[in-house]
Amino acid sequence: MRDWRWVDGAAFSERFGDVYHTRAGALGQAETVFLRGVGLPERWRGRRHFALLENGFGFGVNFFVTWRAWQHDPGRCAALDYVAIDAFPRDREEMGAFWRQYENDPRWRPLVAELLEQYPLPIPGFHRLWLDGGRVRLTLVWHEAMTAVEALAGRFDALYLDGFSPAKNPEMWSEFLLGAFAKRLASGARVASWCTAGRVRRALAANRLEVRRCPGFGGKRERLEAVAPAYGPPPRTVPKQVAVVGGGLAGASVAVALAERGIAVTLFDAHAAPAQGASGNCAGAARWLPSFDDNLWAQWTRTGLLTLRSRWPRWAALGAIGRWCGALQIAKSEAHEARMRAVVAQLALPESLLTWVTQSEASARAGVTTRFGGWWFPCGGWVTPPALVAAWLRAYPLATIWSAQVTAITPTENGWRVAWRPASAADTQGASVRSMDCDAVVLATGAGAVPSWPRSFVQDGMMWGAMPAYPGAPLPLHAVRGQVSCLPHPREARPRVVVTGSGYLIPPERGFLLFGATATPDDWHPTLRQSDHEANWQRLQAMVDWQPTDLAMRNAGLAGRVAWRAATQDHLPIVGALAPSGRWDDPKRWHSGLWVFNGLGARGIAIAALAGELLASQIADEPWPVSRRLAAAVDPARFVRRRNLLHSPFSDS
Ligand SMILES: Cc1cc2nc3c(=O)[nH]c(=O)nc-3n(C[C@H](O)[C@H](O)[C@H](O)COP(=O)(O)OP(=O)(O)OC[C@H]3O[C@@H](n4cnc5c(N)ncnc54)[C@H](O)[C@@H]3O)c2cc1C
Structure with missing residues (x-):
């Protein structure tokens, strides 16, 4: 009022x-x-x-x-x-x-x-x-x-x-x-x-x-x-040249945010083109994740989605593809409906962010019969990650080196040396390792092969050893295989909005109906599996009482894609400065010049742009776009801090 x-x-x-x-x-x-x-x-x-x-x-x-x-x-x-x-x-x-x-x-x-x-x-x-x-x-x-x-x-x-x-x-x-x-x-x-x-x-x-x-x-x-008097430590030297390893949503978003600040960026990726890893799906759902207590994850996904939305006109003008048609999250049972309704009442947010819809209202919005009512996100929609990455890379002049497997990063007197070799085995024959010196490095390697780092930066076994990690990963990440299913040329233009819940279903606006996705940790099967298509079909059926076309078509005509998400145990990404062992609470950590941006898990679309902006602000020593509390929630140092707390004299054991 x-x-x-x-x-x-x-x-x-x-x-x-x-x-x-x-x-x-x-x-x-x-x-x-x-x-x-x-x-x-x-x-x-x-x-x-x-x-x-x-x-x-x-x-x-x-x-x-x-x-x-x-x-x-x-x-x-x-x-x-x-x-x-x-x-x-x-x-x-x-x-x-x-x-x-x-x-x-x-x-x-x-x-x-x-x-x-x-x-x-x-x-x-x-x-x-x-x-x-x-x-x-x-x-x-x-x-x-x-x-x-x-x-x-x-x-x-x-x-x-x-x-x-x-x-x-x-x-x-x-x-x-x-x-x-x-x-x-x-x-x-x-x-x-x-x-x-x-x-x-x-x-x-x-x-x-x-x-x-x-x-x-x-x-x-x-x-x-x-x-104000002349006091405090002198401002940090802002790096002039930064190497970003990884050309997916994470690497591209921080690269564009650094370039926007006038910092020269060289972007490396092992693939021959950007967004060929987890960020390579032809569409993904974009919405946020409410919780009764508006927890850190809810705040990250909501702020991240709103950030992407506020910059969308610029990215769309540069070729980003997506549509803000709204998204539903369908409840799994009547008891779940009651809990979801309580969250809406508790948060009392503007209707453009979140409302409750009954089963019939949800069905009317979707254009298909949903199993239950659920959350309606008018601010949600779907995005094509490779087109968004391409738009980011078009926004500013960046140096890009594709088909380059970064094998090692080593400290030099004034910064870092990045060593790489051609990524494909055929190209490696006789190819020598090349290197580039820079002031700072951002590792945005997703679930890819992490280059070797200085040993002093690798944490002791007590910390990382306890976490499921993929081979060679010096961060507490695990790889989660995901398969999406895709029905080309569907006969009906339904659903009209993104439907999520047990899985997700993207409207067939680009000539295919996309649904999924499986999530199997530490599963390295490289090709499409029929059993995973079946699992995706079950997910779809748990959300909607609708079959897009006849069953024969379903079995014969499904395409899809397999990729690996990098995830953390607390579901929050890892964004910030790395430090040599024992120096995580040392303010000098911010001067190390070694930064990480990973662990986007299953929500990369909603949070990549905001997290990339946070990291670029940290690297350039500028005001952050989120509170210290939200930044601390994704800080790589949080794992060490938690472990130290566990072993502090105030803990029970
Ligand atoms: C099946 C599936 C469905 C998904 N659906 C959704 C969805 O609906 N909504 C949503 O928000 N998110 C979704 N996600 C998650 C989202 O795609 C990820 O969070 C996001 O793409 C991660 O981006 P990234 O840049 O961290 O990783 P990636 O896109 O994997 O990028 C990492 C890049 O680093 C490169 N790299 C790694 N190591 C090296 C090296 N040593 N040298 C050179 N290059 C290297 C790789 O080649 C790769 O290109 C889905 C993911 C999967 C797998």
Whole structure:
């Protein structure tokens, strides 16, 4: 429900009993108090990257003014990260209502339209948007300020302290919160605010900021500027040249996110073309996985799917194939129906994310009779992974080396050496091993043969030995064989939406009906098995009471594909920096230059783009697109931490 109204030309918040901005003009205040207050545009000139943090996004006035200043400055930094916090976000309609006053103003109309196209739902969490061709990244953190600032990673070059007055919203200006903000500042960062209250100045000064009062704007006598001291470790050196091993969804997504940051990438794959491993299926289901307690996996898949959706127009323009037709998850029994219904009630999310549908509603949506009711994901659909990978690789110039089996990575004085040889046995005859030096390496090898690494990076047997691993894998991953079944030229154009549950069924929009998939761990059978087609058929029948065509056709005409997923025991992927043994909790781990992106399991489509963005942000030492908690959940160090906890004096044994 809208909790603000116009009063004398200014937006007035009923909740806080205060105006969103001075009556002298929101745009003028943004320019004078905030943009100039932190020394912009001069301070971003000649830099690769500039990171700005704002407390109190409101209607985004400060953001639009900053974005426009960046657009019009020929000396601007190559990329701008703008992270804004708000506990009570406005929804798209409210944003539209506020900005309608400028609808005939060519300065703001195109920017507002571009933002509104991607503007996120008002649900708690991190929401990253890519604007201006991806050079301006806006991360909206819909949380109360203290939760948000603790969840943030990265150092900021500037901080806008906006928000309602300390008298109306004291938490926003508490000493504790301002101290937390100060910890997020880069050396020499600048802070600006319209608020010069004594306790705000004292709190900043207590955190070693140099505070000064300057002539104010719009009838206010003073405004505040502050400068952070030169402190903390120097920023990490951002690698100039990165080798990515693996050209599937994982490798391609991190490669494109690095290239977007101006980092030179060389992508290796043992296959002759991209996306020939697990990412080679002609279609896969894209949806998220709700849970009653909205667990980490639910948050990862939901945020990942929304990230893919928000960038989809760009990837579709580059040739990505897929359709956001919606997806169903059909219950397995009446008891399961009751549990699924309880999850919908508990999460109380906007309908575009998740609703409950009865059996007859589900059947009407699908165009086939479903066995039970279930979850309806209007935001879901299907995607062709090889076309998405190809679109990513088209987006930026990347060096690619196909048919190259990477055999070893070894440390050098300044970085890493990647050694490879031609992948096929025939090519190997007489072929010598070739190598390339680089600053950092990302291993995105899926369930493929892992190159040999320095022994010091391989964890001790106590940790990995206990986990089922495929030969030579120094990470706690296991390979899961999967077979999809495919009925070419189906006679009926059904189902109309993606149906999931015991398996999945993709609408036959590309001339085939795809369903599956089997999941057998540590099974290396390389070709299609009739028994697996049968198993997929059983899965399909558990979801829908429908046979796409006659049984003879079913037995004779099924095609399919076999591939291996790399999975972890906790079902979460492995994304982050690797470390030599015993150094997992050492901050220097982030300097090792050896990174991993694997374990996407059966959900690569939903999470690859977000996880690739997280890894690229970590490599480039920029603000992360997810909370520290979500990043910690996929950190390779989590296995060591869990083991240490198990052997800590506080455990039972
Ligand atoms: C049958 C099946 C059905 C699936 N259905 C869905 C679905 O419906 N929805 C969904 O979201 N996900 C689905 N998945 C999962 C999804 O496909 C995976 O999560 C995703 O493709 C994994 O991507 P990746 O890049 O990690 O691995 P891969 O795509 O396997 O890429 C790894 C690449 O690394 C290369 N490589 C490995 N070692 C080396 C080396 N030493 N040198 C050079 N190159 C190397 C390999 O050649 C390979 O190309 C399915 C998977 C399977 C197998």
